[in-house]
Amino acid sequence: MAGNQVLQGLDxxxxxxxxxxxxxxxxxxxxxxxxxxxxxAVALVLAIWQIVHLTGWKHFVLQGPxxxxxxxWQMAGHGQLWAAVGVTLKQALxxxxxxxxxxxxxxxLVARIPPLRxxxxxxxxxxxxxxxxxxxxxxxxxxxxxxxxxIFVMIMGGAPAIANGLITGxxxxxxxxxxxxxxxxxxxxTLYRYLIIPASLPAFVAGLKQxxxxxxxxxxxxxxxxAIVGAPSLGVLLNTDESNLDFAGVTSIIIVxxxxxxxVDMIFSKADLAVRRRRGLLDPSATG
Amino acid sequence: xxxxxxxxxxxxxxxxxxxxxxxxDRAPERTEQAAEAVRLTDVSKAYRTGRAELVAxxxxxxxxxxxxxxxxxxxxxxxxxTLLSLVAGLDKPTAGRVDTGGRRVGLxxxxxxxxxxxxxxxxVELALRARGVPKGARQAQVAELLETVRLSDVGxxxxxxxxxxxxxxxxxxxxxxxDADVLLMDEPFGALDAMTRDLLxxxxxxxxxxxxxxxxxxxxxxxxxxxxxxxxxxxxxRPGRIIAEYEVPRRGPRRIDSPEVARLGATLTDxxxxxxGSHGR
Numbered sequence: 001m002a003g004n005q006v007l008q009g010l011d012x013x014x015x016x017x018x019x020x021x022x023x024x025x026x027x028x029x030x031x032x033x034x035x036x037x038x039x040x041a042v043a044l045v046l047a048i049w050q051i052v053h054l055t056g057w058k059h060f061v062l063q064g065p066x067x068x069x070x071x072x073w074q075m076a077g078h079g080q081l082w083a084a085v086g087v088t089l090k091q092a093l094x095x096x097x098x099x100x101x102x103x104x105x106x107x108x109l110v111a112r113i114p115p116l117r118x119x120x121x122x123x124x125x126x127x128x129x130x131x132x133x134x135x136x137x138x139x140x141x142x143x144x145x146x147x148x149x150x151i152f153v154m155i156m157g158g159a160p161a162i163a164n165g166l167i168t169g170x171x172x173x174x175x176x177x178x179x180x181x182x183x184x185x186x187x188x189x190t191l192y193r194y195l196i197i198p199a200s201l202p203a204f205v206a207g208l209k210q211x212x213x214x215x216x217x218x219x220x221x222x223x224x225x226x227a228i229v230g231a232p233s234l235g236v237l238l239n240t241d242e243s244n245l246d247f248a249g250v251t252s253i254i255i256v257x258x259x260x261x262x263x264v265d266m267i268f269s270k271a272d273l274a275v276r277r278r279r280g281l282l283d284p285s286a287t288g
Numbered sequence: 289x290x291x292x293x294x295x296x297x298x299x300x301x302x303x304x305x306x307x308x309x310x311x312x313d314r315a316p317e318r319t320e321q322a323a324e325a326v327r328l329t330d331v332s333k334a335y336r337t338g339r340a341e342l343v344a345x346x347x348x349x350x351x352x353x354x355x356x357x358x359x360x361x362x363x364x365x366x367x368x369x370t371l372l373s374l375v376a377g378l379d380k381p382t383a384g385r386v387d388t389g390g391r392r393v394g395l396x397x398x399x400x401x402x403x404x405x406x407x408x409x410x411x412v413e414l415a416l417r418a419r420g421v422p423k424g425a426r427q428a429q430v431a432e433l434l435e436t437v438r439l440s441d442v443g444x445x446x447x448x449x450x451x452x453x454x455x456x457x458x459x460x461x462x463x464x465x466x467d468a469d470v471l472l473m474d475e476p477f478g479a480l481d482a483m484t485r486d487l488l489x490x491x492x493x494x495x496x497x498x499x500x501x502x503x504x505x506x507x508x509x510x511x512x513x514x515x516x517x518x519x520x521x522x523x524x525x526r527p528g529r530i531i532a533e534y535e536v537p538r539r540g541p542r543r544i545d546s547p548e549v550a551r552l553g554a555t556l557t558d559x560x561x562x563x564x565g566s567h568g569r
Contacts, residue, residue, distance in 0.1 A: 011439075014453065184466055279448065280449070
């Protein structure tokens with residue numbers, strides 16, 4: 001049919017030409033484009049540090065990058081640092097997962113049940129502003145020294161942000177999509193499963209990312225104040241170095257914390273980008 | 289394009305229903321025996337906004353027979369969309385009765401309202417799943433439905449990778465996937481360019497001819513109504529009441545630019561202007 005051909009011709013015109021984003025050279029160029037600003041920033045920080053060191057300010061304790069970086073390199077050479085990273089990351093993972101479970105459950109319940117929202121909605125937001133370190137006295141009284149106390153504080157720190165992300169996502173489900181879903185016959189639980197939960201994913205991922213930041217901070221604070229029997233964590237190493245007035249050691253651990261934080265944040269950013277790209281929520285010209 | 293009535297096979301519908309040209313203003317009750325698919329009896333709908341009460345529909349009575357294509361036109365605020373929501377069962381009338389005899393009702397909007405996280409094919413599949421089609425049968429049906437709207441090649445694409453017209457066709461495939469007997473369309477082509485709209489009119493006509501589809505089509509485009517409808521109903525604004533009804537003689541393929549479509553379009557425009565004028569006074 002002639003109409004069919006016209007329609008298909010129109011379709012072909014309408015479809016955007018997929019950009020050919022493959023090719024090693026292009027990939028390398030893209031990699032370099034994202035890498036150089038970061039490398040420059042690192043170089044700048046090292047330069048300033050070196051200058052401060054050269055001025056001789058606090059010269060009894062402040063060592064330059066020339067001393068600290070080899071020290072860090074040496075630490076990386078033997079097992080203690082890696083063991084500590086392992087202990088801390090394991091703790092982070094457990095605490096974060098529990099926070100995700102709690103946050104998601106609370107978020108879902110609050111979003112679904114109006115009286116619960118009236119009761120808890122503003123409390124959840126309020127909890128987010130609470131500095132996590134303030135929970136430790138309570139956690140230590142309740143759970144004594146140990147892992148459970150840290151997990152408790154990680155939940156108090158991370159779960160509200162995660163719950164809020166989910167609530168926002170559910171609230172912002174486009175009404176038109178809800179109408180479409182209802183006409184299709186989606187009701188109750190299936191409506192949540194196939195429509196509301198997937199629709200709220202971008203906001204939920206944002207909540208997960210923020211929740212991680214809060215939980216990670218709670219963990220680092222916790223490792224400094226809560227004593228745990230067993231293999232030393234990064235926080236314990238930090239404490240020991242502090243008591244030894246070991247500038248290079250303290251700075252090295254801080255750098256390790258920073259690197260870990262940045263790596264995890266990059267993972268979350270990638271997930272966030274992937275979700276938005278799938279949904280066409282990304283301005284194609286704005287992506288690097 | 290063939291006349292829909294002649295291709296309908298199910299026993300309930302009478303062949304040749306729309307073949308008879310019945311030029312009529314305020315059409316009399318038709319004598320053919322096609323079963324009623326939708327009946328509205330004295331339907332009113334009022335919305336409460338603060339202290340004010342907005343009457344969207346006031347005493348609307350109409351019937352749509354099986355396999356009939358009825359267009360509803362009216363200026364903004366005439367309660368066109370409210371009417372469809374009531375027929376779809378998404379909303380309850382304040383007074384009166386809406387009866388679809390337990391038929392399946394599908395609804396299409398001006399925006400495609402596709403789920404952006406699913407591919408075109410998965411969007412269609414979800415409608416099948418919601419209806420309880422078993423997993424094994426779904427893939428074949430999705431392929432068939434995409435073929436119906438001539439989009440077999442793009443089933444794996446996501447909505448944002450398709451053009452407006454293609455998205456609206458996916459939405460049509462999804463509405464068809466609901467296996468609806470009655471298809472409610474709320475200005476479905478309103479946001480498309482004239483060329484695409486024109487082509488989709490042909491497509492819609494072909495699809496309706498292949499199935500026993502009863503269509504209630506809301507639009508504010510008089511030409512579109514004249515092009516597509518077996519019958520055109522004109523609603524007044526605020527409150528929405530039926531003020532005129534036109535049977536469309538059907539003698540074969542129509543085009544948006546054919547003289548009889550233009551003539552009916554002009555008549556409809558005049559009627560709407562008259563209605564607007566009464567509001568201006």
